[in-house]
Amino acid sequence: MSEFDYDLFVIGAGSGGVRASRVAAAHGAKVAVAEEYRIGGTCVIRGCVPKKLLVYGSHFADELHDAARYGWTVDQPRFDWPTLRDTVLRDVERIEAAYTSTLDNNRVEHFHERAVIAGPNTVRLASGRELTARYILVAVGAWPVMPAFEGSDLCITSNEVFHLPALPKRVVIQGAGYIAMEFAGIFNALGCHVTVVNRSDVILRSYDEAMRDRLLQITMARGIEYRFNSPIRKVARQDDGSLLVHAGDHEPIPADTVLIATGRRPKTDGLGLENAGIALGANGQIPVDEYSKTSCDSIYAVGDVTDRVQLTPIAIREGHAVADGLFGGNRRTIAYDSIPSAVFSQPPIAAVGLTEAEARDQYGEVRIFTSDFRPMKNIFAERHERGLYKLVVDAGTDRVLGVHMIGPDSPEILQAAAIAVRAGLTKADFDDTVALHPSMAEELVLMR
Template identity: 75%
Template structure:
């Protein structure tokens, strides 16, 4: 008989856990996975996928508003939140079935219950059953942080925002990261009165300053209000069911929904990692080495639960690399340079590589090229929003080390451009490339 019940037991069936399970099984491993909520994880169930669908739905508001400039007459246009909300939920159901099918097709056993670590080679299910495994992989992701404020029970996080019974008339959002900016754009476009409050005066910390400096006034022109240096102190529920938000020193802000988007924390509470001698980091994260191994030789961790980059494609890469390393005889790690990222704000921004500030700090002498233009599709818009692209170049090597963009379809354009940064292409090679005209993307090869 086998020494262990399974070769691999995965705790968490999100993007990283499912990829690791599938690849390990393809290498011949006996694999089981436990998921306490729904197969698919944060991105599929309550994150980037349903959020992007809401973004698409909200874009129709802008298109309908500008339709008359194109010669269209659209009378009686109305919006029904329940229709959009329920369509998004149905697509989440479809994706969960697809992820579950992937596990089944690869003969990965699935336990629909919580599992915790009981020892270096043992997990304990919520039902009390203990299961042994040669290796354990932790892939439980992260969870929204709710700050300690009076009336926090009246607030929601990005977990609950997809299930609102009706479109709120007034929304207050605390935070200025990508989740806050994305939902501010969604609710604003759908017709809600949106106020963003933040404890500092900076939005999208970590993104190039030229992008964030352009995004904020565009959002303000669209009607989003910002309250900087105004962290929420108290959320008061009134007799009529509405809310009153006390933020900073300003006047209270009336609201129907208060969305707290102040970051995410690794979901390690009560996971039992101390039973395997694993000490968590100060933020609750699991420290790992380059091959995702923890302080315990039989336990690995991938994705948002670790001390690395919290992005779904990174979790997938880490899960695949882990399975190839441990079960495929092909040791490899994940590289974290030139990672493309996007914020699906309205308009969206996209970046890859070093910001101008980081490039100057790391490289010394840099050259910066910019293009400030009005996208052709905005010519008919009532608001003359401009696009902005920026190349950051290492002056010593001529390599393009950063690309930063704001404007329509910026994330779709950046993916291809990210290949160039990853490959170490030079500004001269950008210049040698013929422009695709007329397009917004051509601006990338026309900067002089």
């Protein structure tokens, strides 16, 4: 008989937690997972998956408008928000069921209630039941940050935005990170008047400046308004039920919905980590070593709760590595360099490697290659939006340090380019590759 109820107890059934549970069970471990909300976590339930489906739905506004230039007759198209909303939510249910089946098929026991840490090898369920485990993995993710201001209770976050009863005519979005810019694009395409307010004068600060500037130009031309250096001070309910947003020193902004998208914080409040002697970081994150182990030898943490890199594929890799290390005899680390990322704005941005500014700081002399072009798809359309691709190259070694793109389908193209950056290929390798014509991707190998 084992001295513990389980070999591994996972708190949180998101992408990282489910992967760790499945892999550990496949190695022969007895595994349980507790989830207080829905299996699937942020990405599946209230993040990248439903958001990307909304992006797809909003793209039809342009597609239907452009169809006439390509010879199609589309009579009186109209949009119905409840249809898109409910279709997206049904697909979320489908994926949640698939995640649940994955746990069941791997004989992972799951508890649909909150669990907290009661000691180095003990978890306490909301029901009061205590269970023991040789190892505990914390994978509870992060939670939207809601700034403190009068009327904040009248606002929503990215958690609630998928459940809006009706499509608002006027939307104010606070923040200028990827969540803010993606929802700004969605609402703008669906016909809402969108105002983005931000405490600084920079959007998407981690991305290359040229891509940020191009996105700002295009979205302003599409009708999105910006008020920089203007954090929300107050939101008030009007007699007609609408909202009035006081931001910075500007005139108040009338709105029907106010979306707060000012970042996410590790969801560690009340988790009981102090019961295992684990001190949190300044942002509430769980400090871990390169193997995702905390200061307590029996407790590990992966994903957004560690605040290392808040990306679903990273949480999955971390969870997989922990399971392999503890139960598969394969102790390994995760590489955090050259991670591809994308913002599904309209148009989207995609990037891998160093920005031009980062490369100059680290390498000194760099060479920059750009292609500024009008995508073929836009030629028949009335839009004069231009794509922009950039290669950042180390002048000394010719190695490509970064690839940055804005334009249609950039994330789909960037994934292949990320392999090249990760492999350390040179600009000469790009030049020696035959172009695939006609395509937007060919611009990557035609820059001289």
